[in-house]
Amino acid sequence: MASAPREVSLTFTQNLESAFSSVQVTGANGARVDQGKPQISGNTMRVSLKSLSPGAYRVRWQALSVDTHKTEGSFTFTVGGR
Amino acid sequence: MLRSSSCSLAFALALLFVALSAAEAFAHCFVGPRFFPATLATDDPCVADEMSLPTVAWSKTGDVPAATEWDISVELSKRITEDFGITVGDIWSNIHQPGGFTKAGFGNLDTTLQYQLLKDGPHELALLLGLVVEWGGTGAVDSGLATLWSTLTPTFYFGKGFGDLPDSFGWLRAFAVTGQIGYQFPTRSFDVDTDSFIPQVLVYGASIQYSMPYLKSEIHDYQLPDFINHLFPIVEMQLSTPVANNFGNSPITTGTINPGVIWAGTYFQVGAEAVFPVNHASGTGVGFLGQLHLYLDDMFPTTIGRPLLGGSSAPPQQLKFFGETCENSSFRHCCLRRLAASPRMPTLCLIAPVLQWGVPWRARRARFR
Numbered sequence: 001m002a003s004a005p006r007e008v009s010l011t012f013t014q015n016l017e018s019a020f021s022s023v024q025v026t027g028a029n030g031a032r033v034d035q036g037k038p039q040i041s042g043n044t045m046r047v048s049l050k051s052l053s054p055g056a057y058r059v060r061w062q063a064l065s066v067d068t069h070k071t072e073g074s075f076t077f078t079v080g081g082r
Numbered sequence: 083m084l085r086s087s088s089c090s091l092a093f094a095l096a097l098l099f100v101a102l103s104a105a106e107a108f109a110h111c112f113v114g115p116r117f118f119p120a121t122l123a124t125d126d127p128c129v130a131d132e133m134s135l136p137t138v139a140w141s142k143t144g145d146v147p148a149a150t151e152w153d154i155s156v157e158l159s160k161r162i163t164e165d166f167g168i169t170v171g172d173i174w175s176n177i178h179q180p181g182g183f184t185k186a187g188f189g190n191l192d193t194t195l196q197y198q199l200l201k202d203g204p205h206e207l208a209l210l211l212g213l214v215v216e217w218g219g220t221g222a223v224d225s226g227l228a229t230l231w232s233t234l235t236p237t238f239y240f241g242k243g244f245g246d247l248p249d250s251f252g253w254l255r256a257f258a259v260t261g262q263i264g265y266q267f268p269t270r271s272f273d274v275d276t277d278s279f280i281p282q283v284l285v286y287g288a289s290i291q292y293s294m295p296y297l298k299s300e301i302h303d304y305q306l307p308d309f310i311n312h313l314f315p316i317v318e319m320q321l322s323t324p325v326a327n328n329f330g331n332s333p334i335t336t337g338t339i340n341p342g343v344i345w346a347g348t349y350f351q352v353g354a355e356a357v358f359p360v361n362h363a364s365g366t367g368v369g370f371l372g373q374l375h376l377y378l379d380d381m382f383p384t385t386i387g388r389p390l391l392g393g394s395s396a397p398p399q400q401l402k403f404f405g406e407t408c409e410n411s412s413f414r415h416c417c418l419r420r421l422a423a424s425p426r427m428p429t430l431c432l433i434a435p436v437l438q439w440g441v442p443w444r445a446r447r448a449r450f451r
Contacts, residue, residue, distance in 0.1 A: 005437035013431045061432070069303070069430040077437060
């Protein structure tokens with residue numbers, strides 16, 4: 001049974017400008033665990049994840065809306081063992 | 083000038099307030115997303131912990147030949163409770179007439195009690211009641227710069243931002259107006275020294291101001307230089323009209339119209355205005371008014387920047403000039419709360435993050451912090 005998420009999905013209040021929106025997921029050692037360039041469709045940004053081992057991870061995003069408003073932020077999540 | 087200020091007593095009170103302050107901080111004149119800066123010639127519509135140190139004015143009187151007048155004033159405002167405050171002020175003046183007299187000295191000490199009637203955030207409306215008392219005999223009476231009698235001036239203040247106009251008004255929504263009107267009663271009706279009546283006077287003023295911070299944060303960010311985004315172009319007007327007990331005196335209205343600009347930072351603001359007399363009785367030529375104004379509530383939020391009694395129900399609020407990053411808690415708190423407060427503000431917020439385990443996704447063994 002899988003215990004780690006395969007993807008992070010971020011939904012915003014406005015449609016995003018794909019060229020200037022990004023998301024990075026890092027582990028406790030700072031190494032990237034996402035698969036790279038996110039998929040952006042409308043107001044949703046998705047990024048696939050590598051296989052995650054138990055531990056804490058941080059999701060950091062930067063987003064630019066099509067009407068040029070910016071936002072950024074981060075949150076953490078924890079993947080537990082069985 | 084409607085506003086004036088104090089020195090020694092102000093500092094003594096400041097020390098007292100440091101010793102007595104025990105409540106929480108709440109910043110100066112915010113009404114919803116609207117920030118009303120401290121105006122120079124009139125008063126803003128809020129009680130606050132703030133200090134004008136100094137306000138400097140230069141002008142020429144309407145005398146023939148015109149005398150040159152310098153005024154330097156200090157004013158300290160302190161909240162007793164969140165909605166009730168006191169202001170103490172005084173002014174020092176130097177008037178020189180070429181080839182004639184020179185006189186200098188302090189005006190009468192003045193105090194103002196103010197009570198916040200209303201702060202309506204969604205409508206950006208603030209209402210304030212005040213009682214201004216100029217204490218007779220506390221200034222340079224012999225020089226003619228102060229009077230032996232006192233005056234009492236019940237005053238009503240208001241401030242209204244136009245951010246609640248329809249979105250179609252666009253950049254016009256950054257405009258705001260403030261104003262005040264008071265009725266001045268002297269404690270004497272007749273001056274035996276000059277053999278003249280002492281009139282009751284209607285004292286009133288207003289400002290129209292444009293908030294560049296509001297334009298950037300609430301309407302549209304035009305990517306203007308940072309300095310520009312701190313500015314409040316403003317035009318103030320202050321007038322007084324004798325309305326009663328004015329037998330034998332001139333009934334004429336006097337006052338000035340002051341175009342200028344205020345630069346507001348997080349902890350202080352600096353303002354400068356040109357002073358245009360409305361008629362010859364109000365002065366001659368173009369004068370100058372400048373002020374450094376300190377936001378004590380933001381400078382000293384744990385000491386003199388708090389109400390003396392009762393604390394505050396709201397956290398300190400500082401003027402924001404840059405896109406709020408909403409770091410960490412943005413999606414649930416900062417950004418969405420800001421959006422809820424200003425529904426028409428086209429803020430970009432993260433609604434919700436979702437971790438997906440495949441299709442269908444399941445929220446399992448993962449938690450957000």
